[in-house]
Amino acid sequence: MSQKIVIAGTGFAGVWAALSxxxxxxxxxxxxxxxxxxxxxxxxxxxxxxxxxxxxxxxxPDVGALLAAVGARHLPGLVETIDVDRRTIKVARVSGGHETIAYDRFILATGSQLFHPAVPGLKEYAFNTDQLETARDLDAHLKALASKPETSARNTVVIAGGGLTGLEAATEMPIRLRAALGADAQFRVILIDTADQPGGSMGVAPQPYFAEALTHAGVEVRSAVRVDAIDAGSVTLSSGEQIETNTVVWAAGVRASPLTEQIAGERDAFGRIVGDAFLHAPAAEGIFVTGDAVRAATDDIGNVAAMSCQHALSLGRVAGHNAAAELVGLPLHPYSQPKYVTCVDLGDWGALFTEGWDRQVQLTRDEAKAVKQEINRVWIYPPAPDRDAVFAVANPDYVIVP
Ligand SMILES: Cc1cc2nc3c(=O)[nH]c(=O)nc-3n(C[C@H](O)[C@H](O)[C@H](O)COP(=O)(O)OP(=O)(O)OC[C@H]3O[C@@H](n4cnc5c(N)ncnc54)[C@H](O)[C@@H]3O)c2cc1C
Known part of the structure; x- marks a missing residue:
């Protein structure tokens, strides 16, 4: 082997970059x-x-066999440093010790992480659904509530953040609390949002559906307030209100992986590196940025990829293709993803499926829920480790949603 493409991350973008x-x-x-x-x-x-x-x-899901089937090698470790001038990365191996690897092309696909603003008590007391370990911590906590003395703090869950993640967590929570505390249990779920309305970032059309779903789930909403402090038994809001709770779920935004800070160049408010049309990091020769780590234009009318799995799948394919294309002499492929859909799960009420950047409502309730379950349980899962079948869908212009 004379040349190396090194990809950091096995999320949606990293895996599809490797396949492409x-x-x-x-x-x-x-x-x-x-x-x-x-x-x-x-x-x-x-x-x-x-x-x-x-x-x-x-x-x-394990992607070891999939990567092996296409001839990619997985190295268990964490990329700690990127030396852009020397074209090397330093990896802390899971098995111990460090390894320095030289690359010809490096693809940064290390995703994003929950953002922790300086709210007292946030790191110590709040739960979240950002990573598998933290989602499991929340799950274990919810399941253990039944063994705790019944107090209003035990029976109240506060979700901080009324974006799509917060909406999904809030409308699913009654289902989880009934499973944990019993079908007839009395509890409160309170959704806190700094904006005027939960889900406001999705524009006007979805609002009545969000309101209906929240009411259906019995979720109380506190709008235009922020969380000022959290402790083991309560949360304090900027309005002065104090809510007794043992369970705060923080869902108020993410930031790109800290490794982005090691690559020079322009970045956006989420810490994403502004990529060029081919997903190069323009100020760092030999480096591509993809998934939640890149800010990329999806079309030529001003839309930009969201930090979403929908975009990460395509961004990964394009970055992987281009990194290889530069080394093997194929034409580069510009990133473009004009079609955009959103599918938000809204608990027992169902789901909401929209099309376009103006979020035109196409399906609601059970019909949308069926689509959501298909997306969540089938479409976004990695394919079976069959090299030819994988290569048939690993081209940079492949789209799941036609
Ligand atoms: C609760 C929740 C709900 C969501 N709902 C939706 C939704 O409905 N629709 C949607 O489109 N998107 C949704 N998203 C967003 C979506 O999950 C992300 O946009 C997507 O996971 C980004 O993919 P990625 O491959 O860029 O990064 P990630 O999926 O974050 O993967 C990053 C990878 O990098 C690895 N990594 C991190 N640091 C290092 C390092 N230093 N060295 C090596 N490897 C490293 C990680 O282990 C991981 O393998 C949701 C996210 C959350 C948390």
Missing amino acids: ATRAIALASKEEAVEVIVVSPTPNLVIRPRLYEAVLENMD
């Missing part, structure tokens, strides 16, 4: 000349969009 890169290498019959190495703690793809769900099973 190996496809391009195979198209050019350069398997012996270019190696693909994928670095992440374990060869698993965590299905983050499902981490609000009541049952946390099969949330991190």
Whole structure:
């Protein structure tokens, strides 16, 4: 092997970058000349969009056999540093020790993490559904509530953040609390949002549906307030209100992986590196940025990829293809993803499916729920480890939603 593509991350973007890169290498019959190495703690793809769900099973499918089937090598470890000038990365191996790896092309696909603003008590007392371990901590906590003395703090769950993640967590919570505390249990779920209305970022059309679903779930809403402090037994709001609770779920936004800070160049308010049309990090030769780590234009009328799995799947394919294309002499493929849909799970009420950046409502309730379950349980899962079948859908212009 004379050349190396190193990919950091086995999320949606990293896995699809590996599949797309190996496809391009195979198209050019350069398997012996270019190696693909994928670095992440374990060869698993965590299905983050499902981490609000009541049952946390099969949330991190193993992609080891898939990567092996296409000829990519997984290295268990964490990328600690990127030396852009020397074109090397330093990896802390899971098995111990460090390893420095030289790359010809590096793809940063390390995703995003929950943002922790300086709210007293947030790190110590709040739960979240951002990563599998933290979602499991919340799950264990909810299941243990039944063994605690019945108080108003025990029976109240506060969700902080009325974006899509917070809406999904809040409307699912009554289902989880009934399972934990009993079908007839009395409890409160309170959704706190700094905006005027939960889900406000989705525009006007979805609002009546969100309001209906929240009412259906019995979720109380506190709008235009922020959480000022959290402790083991309560949360204090900027309005002065104090709510007794043992369970605060923080869902107020994410930031791009801290590794983005090691790459020069313009970045946005979420810490994403502004990529060019081919997903290069423009100020760092040999580096591509993808998934939640890149800010990329989806079209030529001003829309930008959301930090979403829908975009990460395509961004991964394009970054992987282009990294390999530069080494094997294929044409580069510009990133473009004009079609945009949103499907928000809203608990027992159902779900809401919209199309377009103006979020035109297409399906609601049970019909949308069926689509959501298909997306969450089938579409976004990694494919079976069959090289030819995988390469048939690993091209950079493949779209799940036609
Ligand atoms: C609760 C929740 C609900 C969501 N709902 C939706 C939804 O309905 N629809 C939607 O489209 N999106 C949704 N999202 C967003 C979606 O999950 C993310 O946009 C998506 O996971 C981003 O993919 P990614 O591959 O860029 O990063 P990630 O999925 O975050 O993967 C990052 C990878 O990098 C690895 N990694 C991190 N640091 C390092 C390092 N230093 N070295 C090596 N590897 C590293 C991680 O282990 C992981 O393998 C949701 C997210 C959450 C948390």
